[in-house]
Amino acid sequence: AQKITQTQPGMFVQEKEAVTLDCTYDTSDPSYGLFWYKQPSSGEMIFLIYQGSYDQQNATEGRYSLNFQKARKSANLVISASQLGDSAMYFCAMREVVKAAGNKLTFGGGTRVLVKP
Amino acid sequence: ETGVTQTPRHLVMGMTNKKSLKCEQHLGHNAMYWYKQSAKKPLELMFVYNFKEQTENNSVPSRFSPECPNSSHLFLHLHTLQPEDSALYLCASNERWDSTEAFFGQGTRLTVV
Numbered sequence: 001a002q003k004i005t006q007t008q009p010g011m012f013v014q015e016k017e018a019v020t021l022d023c024t025y026d027t028s029d030p031s032y033g034l035f036w037y038k039q040p041s042s043g044e045m046i047f048l049i050y051q052g053s054y055d056q057q058n059a060t061e062g063r064y065s066l067n068f069q070k071a072r073k074s075a076n077l078v079i080s081a082s083q084l085g086d087s088a089m090y091f092c093a094m095r096e097v098v099k100a101a102g103n104k105l106t107f108g109g110g111t112r113v114l115v116k117p
Numbered sequence: 118e119t120g121v122t123q124t125p126r127h128l129v130m131g132m133t134n135k136k137s138l139k140c141e142q143h144l145g146h147n148a149m150y151w152y153k154q155s156a157k158k159p160l161e162l163m164f165v166y167n168f169k170e171q172t173e174n175n176s177v178p179s180r181f182s183p184e185c186p187n188s189s190h191l192f193l194h195l196h197t198l199q200p201e202d203s204a205l206y207l208c209a210s211n212e213r214w215d216s217t218e219a220f221f222g223q224g225t226r227l228t229v230v
Binding site: 004033037042043044045046047050091093104105106107108109110 | 119121126152158159160161162173205217218219220221223224226
């Protein structure tokens with residue numbers, strides 16, 4: 001069974017500073033994908049970044065980067081130059097791909113980020 | 118705006134009521150999902166539909182009944198719910214079963230009284 005752990009229930013970050021959100025995972029599958037989603041107060045889950053288990057380089061998307069340490073089974077999200085609009089819940093998720101059955105995402109408990117002006 | 122639309126956004130229903138949640142996408146996606154987000158639990162996958170066929174039921178009680186009449190629409194029919202079923206119900210879709218990114222709707226906030 002897959003498991004995702006986010007140990008930080010909430011954190012404050014000063015505007016324009018960087019913040020690291022922790023995520024550790026556990027799986028016996030050799031092939032998996034790791035995601036980060038942002039959930040603002042409006043409710044929808046917004047895809048931020050993806051890292052495949054066989055990807056050699058850490059994923060980056062604009063101000064988001066994923067610090068992937070496969071041996072330690074961690075996939076931390078780094079948000080650089082925080083903005084007020086970054087205040088939201090952030091979820092780490094892992095994908096199990098079941099052929100012809102679709103993606104099955106397992107989510108962590110989330111980290112609430114509040115950016116202070 | 119992700120292209121996945123859920124209605125209604127908020128729903129209050131009694132335990133004896135029957136209601137339906139609707140999810141719609143015109144992104145050309147062929148896989149659609151229902152997730153449940155409770156207050157103190159991580160998001161849980163409920164159902165997966167792939168090309169209109171249900172391919173996953175994650176041990177969901179029968180008082181939740183999904184329906185996928187076509188690749189663009191997904192329903193969740195609700196009847197005789199319990200107060201502990203109160204949650205945010207999120208619909209998601211992606212192009213095919215092995216696509217990387219899933220697009221989520223804004224969810225339906227359900228309260229069972």
